[in-house]
Amino acid sequence: MSVEPRSTRAEVLALLRQGKALTLADMIEHLPIDSKRQVRRHLKTLREAGLSIQEEARGREKVFSLPLGELAVEDAPVSLTEQQALALVVAAEAGRAALAPTPLAEPLAAGFGKLLDRLDRASGTYDLGRLREQWHFGTEPAASTFDGDAFDTLVKALNERRPVRIAYDPAHASDAPRKRTISPLMMAAPGGSWRCVAYCHYREAPRDFTLSRIEDITLLTNDVAIRPDDFDADLYFHERFGALGGETRVVRLLVEPDAARYFREKSYHSSQVVEEARDDGRLVVSFEVEGLEDMTSWVQSWGLSVKVLDPPELAERIAEDARRVAVRYEDASEDDATPDADRPDA
Structure with a gap:
């Protein structure tokens, strides 16, 4: 759209493009405008010119903002070394x-195209346009599809430090309500499965929320997000099964009474849920994990105190490992039956 660059209307547009949600009073404070009626007139004209100005209630007032796709970053010159420019090209391809x-995805392609044109003309060492085509980071399909509006709302919540109200469909049985409030902490995509790590107000702890399972989401514009002081992203992802990513699987375990108290007292994974407490003292515990490699060794470390119920391939893998160990120890007597005469001198 075209707006006279030095007009008051252009100043309204510039203010909105800074990405803030503003009331009419806010705009009067920052602009050469004397009344709310004037602000409304400018907003109406901008809308008629094709600008998607959003309007929502915040307490007793209305706030106005632009969607992410219409925000602008202007007058941001930067000086880069040749290696920094190359690293930026590679990072864009990975992204x-x-x-x-x-x-x-689309804003990245369009925005980086503009940046690459400038970098390529300024670089005296690298042919950045050609080098861009010589990096490959995979074209595998996403592990799951999800609503783009949910993604945008979570990004907005992170930016504004707001909680959200979601309707969530977990992959396994859960005692948590379907609708709950969460405070987003970060976005992640291990193994191509996009999720939001958020402080769950019901669990009172950080949890993973797979984007494809978010059925509805509302930004809580009047509330402030909760961020635990001790939350460490690197530690959160390091101390979990499948930290390197993989297909998301639901694992169910039968825990014997001698180990049940440990599962009641400690969460071994952010998705841990006690699905059933049986009368005989045993528990059925489930996890939602990426890949089964780490889970295999972890289950084996519990010995006879834990049995895999699902998935069948994990149960069979552990059973096969146990059979191999048994065979190895059955042959141990033959390995140790070396005559003394054949032993080397000490």
Whole structure:
């Protein structure tokens, strides 16, 4: 759209493009405007010119903002070394693969195209346009599809430090309500499965929320998000099964009474849920994990105190490992039956 660059209307547009949600009073404070009626007139004209000005209630007032796709970053010159420019090109290609299923894929392609044109003309060492085509970070389909509006709302919540209200369909049985409030902490996509790590107000702890399972989402504009002081993203992802990513699987375990108290007292994974407490003291515990490699060794470390109920392939893998160990120890007597005469001198 075209707006006279030095007009008051252009100043309204520039203020909105800074990405803030503003009341009429806010705009009067920052602009050469004397009344709310004047602000409304400018907003109406901008809308008629094709600008998607959003309007929502915040307490007793209305706030106005632009959607992410219409915000602008202007007058941001930067000086880069040749290696920094090359690293930025490679990072953009990696980002293109990672962001393919998200609403950020198209803006990345368009925005980086503009940046690459400038970088390529300024670089005296690298042919950045050609080098861009010589990096490949995978074109595998996303592990799951999800609503782009949910993604945008979570990003907005992170930016404004707001909680959200979601309707969530967990992959396994859960005692948590379907609708709950969460405070987003970060976005992640291990193994191509996009999720939001958020402080769950019901669990009172950080949890993973797979984007494809979010059925409805509302930004709580009047509330402030909760961020635990001790939350460490690197530690959160390091101390979990499948930290390197993989297909998301639901694992169900039968825990014997001698180990049940440990599962009641401690959460071994952010998705841990005690699905059933049986009269005989045993528990059925479930996890939602990426890949089964780490889970295999962890279950084996519990010995006879834990048995895999699902998935069948994990149960069979552990049973096969146990059979191999048994065979190995059955042959142990033969390995140790070396005559003394054949032993080397000490």
